Amino acid sequence: MYFTVNDKELDALCGLSYIQQITYLRGIRPYMDRNTYIVGIKRRISYQSLTEVLYIEPHQGITESGSPSRQQIRRAIKGLERSGLISIQSFDKHLILKCLLADISYSVQNKPDTNPTQQADTKPNAKLLVNTGASEDAEVKADTDKILKADTPLIKENNYIYLLQRFDHFWRMYPEKKSRERAFEIFKQINPDELLLQSMLQALAQQIKARTEKEANGEWVPAWKFPANWLSQKCWEDEVKIELTQERRNEKRRANTENTTCDPFWNPETGDTASIDEDECQQSNVINFQCYRQQ
Numbered sequence: 001m002y003f004t005v006n007d008k009e010l011d012a013l014c015g016l017s018y019i020q021q022i023t024y025l026r027g028i029r030p031y032m033d034r035n036t037y038i039v040g041i042k043r044r045i046s047y048q049s050l051t052e053v054l055y056i057e058p059h060q061g062i063t064e065s066g067s068p069s070r071q072q073i074r075r076a077i078k079g080l081e082r083s084g085l086i087s088i089q090s091f092d093k094h095l096i097l098k099c100l101l102a103d104i105s106y107s108v109q110n111k112p113d114t115n116p117t118q119q120a121d122t123k124p125n126a127k128l129l130v131n132t133g134a135s136e137d138a139e140v141k142a143d144t145d146k147i148l149k150a151d152t153p154l155i156k157e158n159n160y161i162y163l164l165q166r167f168d169h170f171w172r173m174y175p176e177k178k179s180r181e182r183a184f185e186i187f188k189q190i191n192p193d194e195l196l197l198q199s200m201l202q203a204l205a206q207q208i209k210a211r212t213e214k215e216a217n218g219e220w221v222p223a224w225k226f227p228a229n230w231l232s233q234k235c236w237e238d239e240v241k242i243e244l245t246q247e248r249r250n251e252k253r254r255a256n257t258e259n260t261t262c263d264p265f266w267n268p269e270t271g272d273t274a275s276i277d278e279d280e281c282q283q284s285n286v287i288n289f290q291c292y293r294q295q
Contacts, residue, residue: 003029003030003032005025005029005102006101006102006103008101008103009024009029009085009101009102012083012084012085012101013025013083013085016079016080016083017076017079019054019068019072019076020076020079020080020083022054023050023054023073023076023077023080024080024085024086026053026054027045027049027050027053027054028045028050028080028086028097028099029099029102031043031045032099032102036098036160037098037099037100037102038089038096038097038098039096039097039098039099040090040094040095040096040097041096041160041161041164044094044095045095045097046095047070047073047074047095048070050073051067051068051069051070051073052067054067054068054073055067077097084100084101085099085100085101086098086099086100087100089161091161091165094164096161163187163188163191164184166187166192166197167183167184167187169197169201170187170197170200170201170204170227171183171227173201173204173205174204174224174227174230175208175224176223176224176225176226176227177227178226178227179226179227179228180227182226182227182228183226183227183228183231185228186228186231186232187231190231199236200236203235203236203237203238203240204236206240207235207238207240210240
């Protein structure tokens with residue numbers, strides 16, 4: 001791993017405290033993405049990782065050994081932000097920094113010429129270009145291409161951050177938290193917009209609710225799929241059904257039958273066994289021996 005620090009960065013570091021300078025040069029700048037100037041997305045960083053990077057081994061004659069505290073790292077990063085070297089773009093407990101002065105093209109384009117006289121005399125008889133409409137169109141097209149190329153990393157950077165934010169919503173809600181990196185790769189392939197993300201989260205909420213109700217009824221439910229499988233199989237499109245088992249249906253029927261049963265030999269008005277005539281005995285499928293005794 002190698003990187004170059006330009007003059008702007010050195011000027012901004014001049015006068016800062018030792019811990020601020022070493023935090024930038026050892027903990028932040030080596031892990032910067034050269035396309036987006038972002039630190040903390042492709043390779044995660046944290047206050048804990050920065051303290052480990054700045055660890056000083058104990059040696060004879062060195063009084064201050066060990067790692068700085070997390071509070072010291074926080075103050076150092078705040079100081080770097082105030083000096084204009086970085087901007088803090090953290091969200092949802094993820095430390096994300098952007099190096100504002102780390103222009104790689106600046107260090108190459110503004111490199112001092114070692115032999116400027118030879119470069120000036122290389123083409124002494126160069127012809128002047130005629131300013132025509134075609135050349136103006138070419139210049140405008142070239143400028144447009146430069147603007148688009150310059151904006152492309154910013155668009156990719158913002159899209160990556162928004163995508164990571166959407167994935168964090170899904171990850172916090174999903175019950176089975178396994179294989180986060182694999183799930184995020186599938187999530188990036190889907191690349192859901194706000195509408196699709198809302199549909200996914202609503203379907204997941206319904207599945208969680210249905211599963212909770214089945215567990216409360218004592219029904220067996222399968223284990224949750226891995227998040228990557230849930231995403232790759234588009235399980236948010238599955239229909240959620242809540243069905244009672246046969247045992248639960250029998251319990252309801254048994255309860256209704258118990259409420260409607262009655263004793264044919266019991267007269268509710270007299271509180272005793274009542275005499276029943278032959279017509280009533282014939283209409284019932286229950287044999288009443290009291291009728292025959294009275295005859």
